[in-house]
Amino acid sequence: MSWTGCAHQDTQRTVRIEAPAPESGPAILLNGQQVDVRWSDGDSFKFKSGPYKGSGVRLMGYNTLESYGPVHRWGRWTATELYEIARSSKYRAAERVWQCTTDGEKDGYGRVLVDCPGVSEHMVSIGHAHVFGMDQEGEESLIRLQQQARRKKLGIWKKGTPESIVTSLHSASEGRGYNRIVSGFTGKSTVRNHDETYAVCQEVCEGGDGGSCMVYVPFKIRYRNKPDCLR
Template identity: 45%
Template sequence: MTQVLPNARRRGWRQRVVGGLVVVFLVGAGGSALAEPATKVFLNGVPAPVFFNDGDSFRVLAGQYEGGKARLAGFNTLESHGPVHQWGDWTYKELYVIAKLATLNGRNGEWHCESDLSTDTYGRTLWWCPDLAVDQVRKGLAHAMSISSEPARPELLAAQAEAIAAKRGIWAHGVPDYVLTSLHSTVEATEGQKTYNRLVSSRDGSSIKWRHDDAYTECQEVCDVGFESPERVADATQALRADARLAGFIGNYDDARLDTLLRKFAMKQDYSAQLVSPDDAAALATALEELRVAGRIGRAGITSCSYYVDFKRRFGGGKAVCLKW
């Protein structure tokens, strides 16, 4: 008799669930992945049919804004063009199914959105849809997000805290400190622009622009390495300077030295060269670890990863191999 190990049994069960949810998604989409089911959405008070291509964006099918592409503000759903997200005990394919369920959740509701018609960097109109945003986040199908260092909206953070506590959706098998939401390679950069990846905090929804000079290869796995924003480094610097335990020597460290030390600590690199004296090491290590556990610098827990695929290789029959399954 063949013995089935617990981990193998669990993986087999989850694989069957993944397959079943894909069927649910296709049936919910009208039985065809090519169908464009219309959802009623009130746009600035006027009902209009829209097509949700994923859980946080849609295209307006008729009415005053016909043909307009919308990006929904305040939250983010995982990429739905393929299995490109992973963290904790999740597999890439399992999180891909949740991304598809977020799309289906958007299609199955009736929502209310408002906009001043400003646009994002891709030319999409930015809409705030409070009922949809809270619903997606509360169900664990999305996470709260700000595109700056400021926290996300309080109502979305409250919905997210509820989802995390209940281990719903994307939070069921681990909560990363930051969700790696998007990847960009240097080959995509336009002249005068710096390449960056976006990291979004699971604590408060704030964003970090992970600036880099890396040229990624297709389907390369990229993981959060602890890159820090200037705002978080400045906050940690202030905390170290205010720590009474460090008063005897912290004045010997200028801001530039502390900036380098903190960034190396956050990325789990050796920072001993930044010590003014070896005698400072123990006290600094204790203070830094406390800041890390408090979520003020570095990463305290699970790391988020993603596969890089250029936009031109995400769709159609010739899409990247890591997107096929």
């Protein structure tokens, strides 16, 4: 899922000691306080306790594939195969209690922006996520982990290592046509503006032979009244 906000900058980090998820359910250490969470996919969750209880979250620095349906495709992968990885990513993210911080800032969708360096490193290193920087290159340490995952063909890189990944599609019929594309090398995301009108369930490809494809489904029918391509 793509997000609106600034990429976490590469800085020297202290050693983090992460703990297994408690039997009571997934949790994180937010600004030093343990709070319960419910992971919705591999890069976002909702707070179940604490000062931000009920708020949705977008994690910074990385992106996992959309889990609302089989919409991504590249290399030798089928959309269904990548969808299975996307669906399983939330369980990989929920494996441990991660140390996280936030200043309460929100993205364009009203989600609290949270930085959990440990989970970003974990998800990128096992190939369940790719580096994501909003209009700038991603964090250097994450780029190095992604390079290793690509070389080892882990997770989403097993059947293809695209030079660019399309992460969101917006038809001109929505008022503004634009697609967001992320570099498979640096994590830098860019926007391609266009005047194209997409049909529901139309596959759109970006980046030519070294790129990737995504199926267009407007947000309002991704979770309710789903079209056939999401069923």
